[in-house]
Amino acid sequence: MTFFDERERRDRLRLARSAYVGPMTFRHLLARFETASEALRALPQLARRGGLKAKIRLFSEAQAREEIARLEAMEASVIFWGEEEYPANLFVLADAPPLITVLGHTHLLHKEGISIVGTRNASANGMRFAARLASSCGEAGYVVVSGMARGIDTAANSAALKSGSVAVLAGGVDHIYPYENRELYRKLIQVGAIVSEMGLGFVPTARHFPRRNRIIAGLTAGTLIVEAPRKSGAMITARYALEQGRDVFAVPGSPQDERSAGPNALLRDGAYLVEGTDDVLAVLNKSKTLKDVFLARNRRQRALALEAEKSLAQRDFSDRDIDRLRDGIFSLLGYEATPIDDLIHHVDADAARVHAALLEMELAGRVERAAGNCVVRCR
Numbered sequence: 001m002t003f004f005d006e007r008e009r010r011d012r013l014r015l016a017r018s019a020y021v022g023p024m025t026f027r028h029l030l031a032r033f034e035t036a037s038e039a040l041r042a043l044p045q046l047a048r049r050g051g052l053k054a055k056i057r058l059f060s061e062a063q064a065r066e067e068i069a070r071l072e073a074m075e076a077s078v079i080f081w082g083e084e085e086y087p088a089n090l091f092v093l094a095d096a097p098p099l100i101t102v103l104g105h106t107h108l109l110h111k112e113g114i115s116i117v118g119t120r121n122a123s124a125n126g127m128r129f130a131a132r133l134a135s136s137c138g139e140a141g142y143v144v145v146s147g148m149a150r151g152i153d154t155a156a157n158s159a160a161l162k163s164g165s166v167a168v169l170a171g172g173v174d175h176i177y178p179y180e181n182r183e184l185y186r187k188l189i190q191v192g193a194i195v196s197e198m199g200l201g202f203v204p205t206a207r208h209f210p211r212r213n214r215i216i217a218g219l220t221a222g223t224l225i226v227e228a229p230r231k232s233g234a235m236i237t238a239r240y241a242l243e244q245g246r247d248v249f250a251v252p253g254s255p256q257d258e259r260s261a262g263p264n265a266l267l268r269d270g271a272y273l274v275e276g277t278d279d280v281l282a283v284l285n286k287s288k289t290l291k292d293v294f295l296a297r298n299r300r301q302r303a304l305a306l307e308a309e310k311s312l313a314q315r316d317f318s319d320r321d322i323d324r325l326r327d328g329i330f331s332l333l334g335y336e337a338t339p340i341d342d343l344i345h346h347v348d349a350d351a352a353r354v355h356a357a358l359l360e361m362e363l364a365g366r367v368e369r370a371a372g373n374c375v376v377r378c379r
Contacts, residue, residue: 003083004080004082004083007037008035008036008037009078009080010061010064010065010068011035011036011037011039011040011064012036012080012098012099013059013064013067013068013078013099014036014040014058014059014060014061014063014064015029015030015036015039015040015059015098016059016098016099017059017063017064017067017199018040018043018056018057018058018059019056019057019058019365020047020056020362020363020364020365020368021043021098021363022095022362022368022369023095023096023097023098023369024094024095024369025359025362025363025369026081026098027081027098028355028359029042029043029359032359040058043056043058043363044056044058046359046360046363047360047363047364048364049322049323049360049364050326050359050360050361050362050363050364050366051326051360051361051364051366052363052364052365056363067199067200070200071101071200074103074173074174075103076101076102076103076173077101077102077103077106078099078100078101078102079099079100079101079102079106080098080099081096081097081098081099085106086100087100087109087110087219088110089113089218089219089220089221090215090218090219093214093218093244094371094372094373095214095369095371096218097197097215098197099197100195100196100197100215101172101173101195101196101197101198101200102173102193102194102195103173103188103189103193103194104188104189104190104191104192104193104194105191105192105193106193108143108164108166108192108193109166109193109195109219111141111142111143111164112141112142112143112220112221112284113142113143113144113145113164113166113219113220113221114137114142114143114144114145114220114221114222114223114224114280114284115144115145115146115216115217115219115220115222115223115224115237115241116130116133116134116137116144116145116146116152116153116156116223116224116226117146117147117152117153117156117213117216117223117224117225117226117228117233117234117237118130118151118152118153118225118226118227118228118234118259119151119152119227119228119229119232119234119259120149120150120151120152120153121150121151121259122150122151122152122155122226122227122259123227123257123259126151126152126226126227126251126253126259127151127152127154127155128155129226129251130152130155130156130159130226130227131155131156131158131159132159132277133156133224133226133274133276133277133280134146134155134156134157134159134160134165135159135160135163136277136281137160137163137277137280137281138159138160138162138163138164138165139163140277140281141163142163142164142284143160143163143164143165143166143220144156144157144159144160144163144164144165144166145165145166145167145168145216145219145220146165146166146167146168146216147167147168147169147170147209147212147213147216147233148167148168148169148177148181148184148185148188148194149177149178149233150178150180150181151227152226152227152228152234153167154181154184156226157184157188157192158184160192161187161188161191161192162191164192165188165191165192165193166188166192166193166194166195166219167184167185167188167192167193167194167195168195168196168212168215168216168219169194169195169196169198169204169212170196170198170204170208170209170211170212171196171198171202171203171204171208172196172198172199172200172201172202172203173194173195173196173200174200174201175201175202175203175204177204195215195219196212197211197215209233209236210233210236213233213236213237213240214237214240214244216237216240217237217238217240217241217244217246218240218244220246221246221247221284222241222246222247222248222249222280222283222284223237223238223240223241223246223247223248223249224248224249224250224251224274224280225237225238225248225249225250225251225262225263225266225271226251226263227251227253227257227259227260227262227263228259228261228262228263229258229259229261229262230261230262230265232262234262235262235265235266238250238262238266238271243371243372247272247283247284248266248271248272249271249272249273249274249279249280249283250262250263250264250266250267250271250272250273250274251263251274251275252264252267252273252275321353322353322356322357322360325347325349325353325354325357326357326360326361328347329343329347329354329357329358329361330361330366330367330377332346332347333367333375333376333377334376334377335376335377335379336376337370337371337372337374337375337376338374338375338376339372339373339374340354340355340358340373340374340375341373343358343375358375365378366378
């Protein structure tokens with residue numbers, strides 16, 4: 001069992017909440033410096049070297065103490081990546097959250113689950129069908145995970161309250177959105193769980209919801225889309241599920257209804273067709289053994305990757321080595337994701353030096369990591 005003392009937990013919270021420190025950057029920093037306090041000390045210099053002109057915004061110790069005190073007053077749990085209580089399904093993700101905050105029952109995050117998501121502008125039939133699926137999956141022993149948004153999400157989260165319902169929020173766990181769901185929020189804390197990776201008081205904008213969606217997909221063995229336009233948050237969740245190697249289910253609908261365009265497209269691409277709960281359970285029950293193999297394999301891969309990250313991160317390079325690489329790497333980047341392996345090939349440098357240069361540029365806000373071991377230039 002991994003145990004972090006009070007100081008390390010506080011410093012990990014500070015590191016995760018500091019500017020330009022995303023999930024992958026967080027782990028690279030810990031791999032390189034081993035403790036959060038050492039990483040925090042190094043951040044200003046690394047950001048300057050990466051090209052940041054202003055002073056990097058660090059989450060202060062006073063802010064961390066205040067957040068921890070407020071969370072304790074709310075009886076919320078903070079679970080850090082690497083701790084035993086951290087959900088295994090999330091742990092294996094390349095962009096796993098550095099920490100999650102949970103209101104309610106944390107044990108639900110360790111049970112078999114199914115994500116049920118869809119459009120906010122749902123039809124009455126769509127919401128009724130989503131509720132029936134959620135209730136039946138719950139009765140079969142599966143926790144239902146959704147986003148507590150209007151429409152399909154609300155129907156799914158509400159119908160699964162008795163059996164186990166988890167809502168993942170794009171804002172802080174104290175930010176109720178939509179506010180009309182305040183009673184559902186209260187019930188989820190009593191008998192289910194509210195989850196977020198964001199800080200208390202954080203109010204999300206549109207760009208933060210995809211981050212939330214990767215957690216919805218990541219917590220479960222499969223994601224079910226009931227109604228969703230082609231371009232929607234639910235379809236982003238389905239894409240994350242596919243990238244994470246999870247099952248994807250879709251409810252077919254009329255080709256004349258825009259809300260069925262997303263699920264119908266998924267079905268053409270090979271998603272499991274769902275006409276009733278039995279279609280979902282047949283796949284999930286069959287996948288349990290395969291899922292255990294999948295998780296075990298991914299844990300081994302993550303362990304090997306972490307060892308590789310640590311090996312690369314702890315190598316010493318001269319400033320001149322990294323200075324020579326930065327401009328060359330940046331010139332190769334566009335606003336679409338570029339594989340890091342391609343960068344290594346084009347700049348004719350070893351992986352360790354390229355990763356060291358990228359880390360500095362990330363902390364300067366010039367680039368950011370993307371899924372699939374890729375990087376993208378920041379706008």
